[in-house]
Amino acid sequence: MSQRKRLSVVLITRNEAELLPDCLASVSWADEIVVLDAGSSDQTRHIAAQASARVFQSTDWPGFGIQRQRAQAYASGDYILMLDADERVTPPLRRAIQEVLRQPDPEVVYSCARRNLFLGRFMRHSGWYPDRVVRLYARERYRYNALPVHESLETSGAGIVALAGDLQHLTCHDLPAFQRKQLLYAEAWARERHRQGRRCGMLAIISHTYGAFLKTWLLRAGFLDGRQGWLLAVVNAQYTFNKYATLWALNHAERENDL
Structure with a gap:
């Protein structure tokens, strides 16, 4: 039986002190948490450090795609779970991710179904559910493109496997x-x-x-x-x-x- 793979949770942040604690708590079971901060003026970096994350800081903003790839470069795990501060991993999704780490297949990437919050309601329609996004993948095999917004993972034709469980996304609470x-x-x-x-x-x-x-x-x-x-x-x-x-x-x- 192959050895269980290590997981690095990776986030890019800027002034996310309000949302970050619950996000980090939902992935406290990961082998490593990496936070690349883009010059926050609030307590973001302190909160991340208190949660035992490895915290790094960038002095410029090259766009989302490049910034995510920069953050990924600091990770050491076999697999990456890319998150945003306004997202939370639910227990069923955690179990699905842990199963992948026990039986990995680097030839595929894994998508999560996001449940998007809009003004107090987790939407079930409107094109906002299941809103699948590829977030779990082998670190050394895949990377992000350089688009400044609406960036995506370059999967090079890899198969996409849908994970069970939801990724909660506090899209619009304000x-x-x-x-x-x-x-x-x-x-x-x-x-x-x-x-x-x-x-x-x-x-x-x-x-x-x-x-x-x-x-x-x-x-x-x-x-x-x-x-x-x-x-x-x-x-x-x-x-x-x-x-x-x-x-x-x-x-x-x-x-x-x-x-």
Whole structure:
């Protein structure tokens, strides 16, 4: 029988003092916890150190993909479990992960079903469940791409195995903070598309915005999530509007500068 593999839980953080304790408590059973902090001004690093995590600090922000890969480089375990501070590993998911460590297969990566919290409700529809994300994988075989936002693990055609149990994700427990984060994501998305030469007209802004609402509310059965489902459909439409309107503004500014 092969020896049980070691697990490194890896997080990137910045000002996560409020959310971090429960996240770290949910993975206190791991062989190692690695935290790469991007200049927090609160107690994030102290909280991580108190939880016996190995804490490192970066002085710049290269984007999510590169930052995750930087954090992974500090890990020493055979397997990586990549988490965010607003996520919690449930007991069933813990058992599934421990089973993988006892019988590993480096040729595959493992996905978790996220249960996303939106304004006090763990959503069951609206495209927010099961919201599978690949988070468990062999450290030496896989790495993150360099995208500044919506980064992903480069799996090189590896098989994906779904783990039992849920990963709780406190996506939106504070609406203003969630909206500010969405605005930053929208700007990063627009700037990356602008850099790639993408163009956007007013018709695209309108169609994508209304399409995002209808997709969440009707096609993904957001109406079954009650009031939160309707609000999420509006938020998704707003986020989509911000993405395409920002891209249009960048294109427009470029044309003005060329005159």
